[in-house]
Amino acid sequence: MKQSENFFEKVYEVAKLIPFGRVTSYGAIAKYLGTARSARMVGWAMNASHSNQDIPAHRVVNRNGLLTGKLHFDGTNLMQQLLENEGITIKENQVQNFKEHFWDPYIELNKK
DNA sequence: TCTATGACTCCGG
DNA sequence: CCCGGAGCCATAG
Numbered sequence: 001m002k003q004s005e006n007f008f009e010k011v012y013e014v015a016k017l018i019p020f021g022r023v024t025s026y027g028a029i030a031k032y033l034g035t036a037r038s039a040r041m042v043g044w045a046m047n048a049s050h051s052n053q054d055i056p057a058h059r060v061v062n063r064n065g066l067l068t069g070k071l072h073f074d075g076t077n078l079m080q081q082l083l084e085n086e087g088i089t090i091k092e093n094q095v096q097n098f099k100e101h102f103w104d105p106y107i108e109l110n111k112k
Numbered sequence: 113t114c115t116a117t118g119a120c121t122c123c124g125g
Numbered sequence: 126c127c128c129g130g131a132g133c134c135a136t137a138g
Contacts, residue, residue: 007135026120036121037133043119044135062120069119 007033011045012052014105018059021086022103023095025063032105047072058082065098 014029026042035041042060046069049055058079062068070079070093080090089096 030120035134038135039120040118040133041120041135046119048136057119060119067119072119 007035007041008045008048011042012049012055014109015046015049015055015057015060017105017109018056018103021088021101023059023061023065023083023088023098023101024103024105025061025065027063028102028104028106029060032109043069056082059086061095061098065095065102067093067095 010033011029014032018024026039027036029042030036030039046057046060049057057069067079073079083090088101095101
């Protein structure tokens, strides 16, 4: 019970730390949280983030930069528009130059 | 208590 | 290079 809340809270915390115009992957967050094999759980946490609008879930995509969670947003292209609004180009539900926009919490938050 | 499912990833053919 | 299957772990039914 408490652990799950802590897990969710951690996911939210990391999600909030994602810089403007940057994106990361579920696996990267999971790795940072110490549950690298639970990338799916990160997605689950995002699903629960509906109650926390402060969570920029649109900045979280799969490791290919694919907007897998796009369908989980209200609109059909809301996620894409939010990202494009941050200067990120989306094509075919995919983040262009994903490698350049990628933000790895495990590295970025650790080296500092 | 057990089974099914998923906003993922990795590995093999 | 593209496609399919298995692993992983937490939540819901």
